[in-house]
Amino acid sequence: MTDENHAVLPPQPPIEYTSISGRRYWALLFLMYIPYFGVIVAIIVAIVQRLSAMHVHHPIVRENARWAANWAISYAFYLIALIAIFLAVAAPLNALRYQEDYPGGEALNFSVWLILVGSFIALVIYCLVTIIRGTVVSERVVHRPALAIPFLRA
Numbered sequence: 001m002t003d004e005n006h007a008v009l010p011p012q013p014p015i016e017y018t019s020i021s022g023r024r025y026w027a028l029l030f031l032m033y034i035p036y037f038g039v040i041v042a043i044i045v046a047i048v049q050r051l052s053a054m055h056v057h058h059p060i061v062r063e064n065a066r067w068a069a070n071w072a073i074s075y076a077f078y079l080i081a082l083i084a085i086f087l088a089v090a091a092p093l094n095a096l097r098y099q100e101d102y103p104g105g106e107a108l109n110f111s112v113w114l115i116l117v118g119s120f121i122a123l124v125i126y127c128l129v130t131i132i133r134g135t136v137v138s139e140r141v142v143h144r145p146a147l148a149i150p151f152l153r154a
Contacts, residue, residue, distance in 0.1 A: 022064020026050050026134030026143065029072055032127065039076050046072040050152060063142040066152050068134060074149045075127050082123065086116050 028049060031042040035154035039060040093109045126147070135144040 020058045020061060021137055021139035022053075022068070022142070023063050023138045025053065025061075025065040025068040026131055026138050029068055029131045029134070032072070032075065039072075039079065043072045043076055045070075060138070060140075060142055062152075064134070064138045066100075066154065067142065067144050067148060068151055069152055071127075071130060071134070071145050071148045073151045074145075074147060075123075077124055077149065078147070082116070082120055086120075089116065 015098055024049045025046070028045050029042050031045060033068055034041060046065075050065045050069040053062050069147075089112055130143075130145045131146075134145070137143050
């Protein structure tokens with residue numbers, strides 16, 4: 001016995017709901033923590049994602065992609081600057097350490113090394129906090145890190 005008022009419909013594909021957010025762009029920056037080439041890979045991925053997000057109509061998505069790419073490039077710039085400062089300061093201090101008439105060379109050498117390594121650790125921790133915060137808040141607002149240099153414009 002069939003009910004003629006109820007027709008059998010063919011199965012429908014599930015409806016896909018995508019949230020409008022920039023979370024993916026910030027989460028992809030966790031690639032920076034891959035050893036050796038992570039920063040380079042993260043910059044390439046961030047720029048490619050930024051280029052693909054330029055055609056999206058939602059400003060939250062576009063701006064989060066732009067600021068995530070800016071942060072990736074800024075972080076690489078800061079790392080290169082710290083390494084350059086490290087090399088520029090470490091070589092002369094190492095040469096001074098072997099001079100006999102230079103008193104207190106070991107204490108100065110240790111304090112400079114402590115400052116340089118401490119600033120490197122602080123930069124890595126700030127980057128991690130920025131990526132985590134960007135991943136969490138980018139669904140509602142545009143995350144603009146305080147230390148990000150705006151290399152890419154709107």
